[in-house]
Each structure stands twice: as structure tokens, then as C-alpha cells.
Amino acid sequence: MIEVSLYRMEMYVVALLLILTNLLYTFVQNRTDKPQNKFFIAVNGIVLTNIITSVIAEYAKAQSTVSNYAFILRNIMEYLYFIVHAMLCPLFAMYVVYAVGKRQHQVWHRNLMFGGLLIITEFIAVSNPITGWVYCFDAERNFHRCWGVYSIYLAAAFYYFYAAVTLFSAWNALTKKRRVSMLYFFLVVMFGVVIQMLNSQIRSELFSEALGLLGVMIAVENEDDRIDVNTGFCNRKALLTDINSHIINHRKLTVLNIRITNPEIVQRVTGTTNMDILSDIVADYLKSVIPRYQIYNVSPASIILTLVDKQTEKAMELAERISRRFRLPFEFTGAEILLNTVVIKADIPDELKSAEDVLSMADQSLPKHNTKSLLTGEDLSYLLRRTAVEEAISRGITEHTFEVYYQPTYHIKGKLHGAEALIRLHDRVIGNVFPDEFIPVAEQMGMIDIIDNFVFSEVCRFLLSGIPETFHMDCINVNLSVMHCMQPDFLQQINQIAEKFDIDKRCINFEITESIAASDYGLLSSIVNVLKSEGYQFSMDDYGTGYSNIESIFSLDFDVVKIDKSILWNAEKSELGRIVLENTVHMVRQMHRKILVEGVETSEQISLLDTLGVDYLQGYFFSRPIPKDDFVAYIRKSS
Numbered sequence: 001m002i003e004v005s006l007y008r009m010e011m012y013v014v015a016l017l018l019i020l021t022n023l024l025y026t027f028v029q030n031r032t033d034k035p036q037n038k039f040f041i042a043v044n045g046i047v048l049t050n051i052i053t054s055v056i057a058e059y060a061k062a063q064s065t066v067s068n069y070a071f072i073l074r075n076i077m078e079y080l081y082f083i084v085h086a087m088l089c090p091l092f093a094m095y096v097v098y099a100v101g102k103r104q105h106q107v108w109h110r111n112l113m114f115g116g117l118l119i120i121t122e123f124i125a126v127s128n129p130i131t132g133w134v135y136c137f138d139a140e141r142n143f144h145r146c147w148g149v150y151s152i153y154l155a156a157a158f159y160y161f162y163a164a165v166t167l168f169s170a171w172n173a174l175t176k177k178r179r180v181s182m183l184y185f186f187l188v189v190m191f192g193v194v195i196q197m198l199n200s201q202i203r204s205e206l207f208s209e210a211l212g213l214l215g216v217m218i219a220v221e222n223e224d225d226r227i228d229v230n231t232g233f234c235n236r237k238a239l240l241t242d243i244n245s246h247i248i249n250h251r252k253l254t255v256l257n258i259r260i261t262n263p264e265i266v267q268r269v270t271g272t273t274n275m276d277i278l279s280d281i282v283a284d285y286l287k288s289v290i291p292r293y294q295i296y297n298v299s300p301a302s303i304i305l306t307l308v309d310k311q312t313e314k315a316m317e318l319a320e321r322i323s324r325r326f327r328l329p330f331e332f333t334g335a336e337i338l339l340n341t342v343v344i345k346a347d348i349p350d351e352l353k354s355a356e357d358v359l360s361m362a363d364q365s366l367p368k369h370n371t372k373s374l375l376t377g378e379d380l381s382y383l384l385r386r387t388a389v390e391e392a393i394s395r396g397i398t399e400h401t402f403e404v405y406y407q408p409t410y411h412i413k414g415k416l417h418g419a420e421a422l423i424r425l426h427d428r429v430i431g432n433v434f435p436d437e438f439i440p441v442a443e444q445m446g447m448i449d450i451i452d453n454f455v456f457s458e459v460c461r462f463l464l465s466g467i468p469e470t471f472h473m474d475c476i477n478v479n480l481s482v483m484h485c486m487q488p489d490f491l492q493q494i495n496q497i498a499e500k501f502d503i504d505k506r507c508i509n510f511e512i513t514e515s516i517a518a519s520d521y522g523l524l525s526s527i528v529n530v531l532k533s534e535g536y537q538f539s540m541d542d543y544g545t546g547y548s549n550i551e552s553i554f555s556l557d558f559d560v561v562k563i564d565k566s567i568l569w570n571a572e573k574s575e576l577g578r579i580v581l582e583n584t585v586h587m588v589r590q591m592h593r594k595i596l597v598e599g600v601e602t603s604e605q606i607s608l609l610d611t612l613g614v615d616y617l618q619g620y621f622f623s624r625p626i627p628k629d630d631f632v633a634y635i636r637k638s639s
């Protein structure tokens, strides 16, 4: 019967199981490609080797006084143990350096200090058979530690300290969860080492290392909270933490934003409405040009790639290469899909300052008349404009610099019909901003309800003044963003304002632009019906542009259809344009809706529209949108 210390074995068995668990999970979840992963595996490998050598040494020890083979075996195991163990702390320090994103082009004296010390300790360990610096056996084959052991421990303490300093100096580069588990590792390992130092009979060191690594694996290595399961790309949250970490560590960073401008193609080609498929289509290609952990899925049609410490020309080359590839179709389940893309390249911190800037670039709509497939440098000025507009909107709300203008509408025979309320923003920093520019931004900022409600309130105030009634105006038109109408408390907001001013609801005509997916018609139409039953009128705005859907005129109960100015203007340009105008008017008349044509600028247009039989007119021919007082003066003069 071999006599070995059982409780030591228990420690080793548990440590072994922990390490095997770490390695198993790491490999099963394919977390092997980042440098950080590789160091994690190496550290686990070292602890594993140390456990194995310790167990064998333990068994050999029991026999070593009677068997020469056992003695030699023990000798070899102790030897291996020290050689391998000396590498543990340096590798762990490297792991921490990568995990916090601190890897940089190291300066030579740091490399020398880091590598030099390891070389010295390894030399001390490797030379032991000749020098006996680390350990030796006496004539009775009893094991004795020598000074070399302490030098190895001292070096380990240095690396341990180095890792701790690295962790603290990049404290904010890790999420809280990851910081805490790193700290846990340090404390657990320290505890285990100190216990074993105080009583070498208690083999707690390897166990505490294995346990600490388990904690690190669960919290630091685990990527479940960072990864999009479908594509294996990182998610928005990961983008924020990673970019913040690069900024904190003063790394030079270039981001490429791939924007797919025809996302609807997925639906057309594959028949599914699942937009996540978009990133699936390009996943393999992108992973072939850049490691997967540098690809972020911000939204189905917007992907970010991060290039760290890359030279500008290299980043540009890659951007061009990607842009070229996207001009060719992608294969997806047998179908060929041609994605229209724009690649945006921006440097941090020169062009974008923060992780939030990167996200807002990725979410923001592209410049209106963009024809380029690659945007860099000067092209990015639209991002600055966008930020400036966002700031102007916020200022507009707090400083009350929004103003409602009015543009009159007329009966076809010339009598005043009403007016459309149109918002203006007079900003002290960037001057006057027009709604075509700031309304979409306000919609994305989630502030459109504030603007719409402001306009509605101002119009109620105007109605209460009695002026519209004096001039026999039928109604005043108020624009509503569909995004606002879809808010759950939209009806309450409207009612609250209407009650506050106690207006005659029949004098309000809400305009909405039908630009939403068919699936939302149900909700929109029930909202329209509720408001109509209370007396409000409704107009369909911009009919004939983009999304127009004949069905929706039927499904939504509009009183008036406003034909977009482009239809009128095209009618003067070509025969085809004229046919479109005539037939549009015809069709809407047959649906028994009133027709308003906007963009009327000339008397020729008026006679044309008169012969076609439209009901109302609006346009610069009569007046541009003007401030309320000017508007009142205008109608007074022309009445």
C-alpha cells in the first residue's frame, strides 16, 4: 500500500476538475481566437501541468526511499514543477494586460524588465540539476528547498504586482462585473498562497489558482453578454465597452461603419421579414477580413468594424477592399443578393471623440444627396452638422426658440380656406434650421412629441384668439409625425391640450404622412377613427411620394388628400407627369376625398388645377409660410 497524504490528493483532484472545467468551456464555446483567450488557456495549462506533476511527485515520494525509479521520477516531477510554475505569474500578467486592452507597442526597457526577469528565474530553475539552487535531496532522500525557490516566489510577486497595477490603471476599461471577478482572482490566489506558505502541509496554492481562474472564466472570459448569438458578432453594449476601453488606454482606433442602404432586399429575395438575416449574409465574408471580435452588429443594416493601432493607409486600404467586395453579390441559401452599401471610415479621437459618437454615427441617416460608396475625412462633416442640429433642438426646447409659421390655403375659386401650421427653429448658434432637416433628427431623438404638441398648443391659442373665425377659416392644419401618433399615450396628450384650451375640435385638421409598414395600419387607423369621432379632421400629406399606398386612403378615413408638390411640378415638365397628375386627381375624386394640391407657384398651375377639379390650393403663389402676426396682417389685407 502506497502511503500518500490523502487530503493533499483531495485538493489536487478538486483543482484538477476546476481546471478541466475551465478548459472544456473555453474550447466548447470557441473562445480561443483572441490573444486574451490564448493567455487564459496557457495559464490554465500551467496550473494543470503543476497539478499533474504534484500528484505524481506525491506518489513517487511515498516510494522514493525504497525505489530508485520512484526517486528519479520524483526528481523529474519536482524539476518540471518549478520550471513550469515560474511561468505562471508572467503569463497571468500578460492575460491581464490583454483583458484590459492595454497591449501597446511596448517600450524596450519594459520588455527587457518583463522578459529579463522571467529568463533569470527560468535559468535558476532549469540549472537546478547542476547547481541545486532551487531544491536538493539529502542522503536520506529528503526534499529541501533552497534560496532559488524564494527568488522564483519573489519574481512571481513582482509579476503579480505588475498585473494588479495594470488592472487598477485601466480600472474603467472593464465592466464592473469583470473588475470584481479579477479582484476576486487576486484575493483568492493570495489567500491560497499565504496559507500554503504558513503551513506547507496544506496544498492550497494550486487549488486557489484553479478556483480563481474559474471565476475569471465565468465573468471575464464569458462573452454571453457581448455576443449576438445568430452571427457571432459583438453587440452594441460590447461596442460601447470596447471603444471606451481603447479610449481610456489611449489606443489609436479607426472604425469602419458598413451601411446597407437597401435592407428591404432581404424581404424581397428571401421572403422573410427577419432583418437579422442581413448580417448573416455578410458574416462569413467579414470574418475572413477581420477577427470576429472586432465586428459589431449595431443594427441589421449597420455594422461596425474596429481597427486598433492600424496605420491610416492600411485602414483606408481595408475600407476600399470591403467597399469593392460589396459591389459584388453575396450568396445566401442559393440566391444572389446584391447589397448597396456605403462604408464610412472615421478615426478616433481625431474625427469621433467617444463611443457614443460612434454609435450615433452608426444609427444616423446618411447625408441626403450622397452618391459616394466610401465616406472619409471631409465627407464626415455631416456628422458634425447632425450633432449641431441635435444641440439646437435641445436648446430650442429649453430656450423656447421654436416658432409656428402659417401658410394660407385657398378654395380653388379663391376664397381663403385655412392655413397650415409649420414649425421653425431660430437657433442662436447655427441660425435658422428648417424642419426638413430637424424633424427627422427630432424623431430619432424621441423629441418629436414635444414639437408636435407645441405646435398644436400654439394653434389652439390662435383659434382662441378668434381671428381664424373672423376670417371664416374652415380649419388650421397641424402636422403630426406618425412616430408620435404611435406612442401609447398619444391620445391622452392630444386630449389634454384640447381640453386645456377648450377649442372647437372641428377647426383642427391633422396631417399625417403615410410612410409606415402595413402592419401598423390597424393601430393608426383606430387612432384616426377615435380622433375623428371627436370632431377632428384628417389629411393625408405628401400623397404621391415614396411610400404612397392606394389601399391606405381607403383603410384610413381621411377627409382630405394633399397631393405632393412634386406631382404638380412634374405635370409641367412632361406628358407623363401630366398623366400622373390627372389620374391621381381622378382617382382621389372617385374615392370621395377632398383634394388639396400644394406647391402652387403660378397662375398657370391654378388654371390647370381648376380644370382638373381639385378643391383647395396651397403654395408660394399665395404666400410663403410666415409668422403669425404677418399672417394675420396678410389675411386682413387680402380680405
Ligand code: C2E
Residues within 6 Å of the ligand: 407, 421, 422, 423, 434, 435, 436, 439, 448, 451, 452, 455, 479, 480, 481, 511, 541, 542, 565, 598, 599, 600, 601, 618, 619, 620, 621, 625
Ligand atoms: P409638408 O407638411 O409637406 O409642408 C409643406 C412644405 O412645403 C413646407 O415646407 C412649405 O414651406 C413648403 N411649400 C409650401 N408651398 C410651397 C411652394 O409653393 N413651393 C415650394 N417650393 N415649397 C412650398 P417646410 O415648412 O419647410 O416643412 C417641411 C416639412 O417639415 C413639412 O412638409 C412637414 O413634413 C414637416 N413639418 C413642418 N412642421 C411640422 C410640425 O409641426 N410637425 C411635424 N411633425 N412635421 C412638420
Ligand code: CA
Residues within 6 Å of the ligand: 420, 479, 511, 541
Ligand atoms: Ca404638411
Ligand code: CA
Residues within 6 Å of the ligand: 541, 542, 562, 564, 598
Ligand atoms: Ca406636404
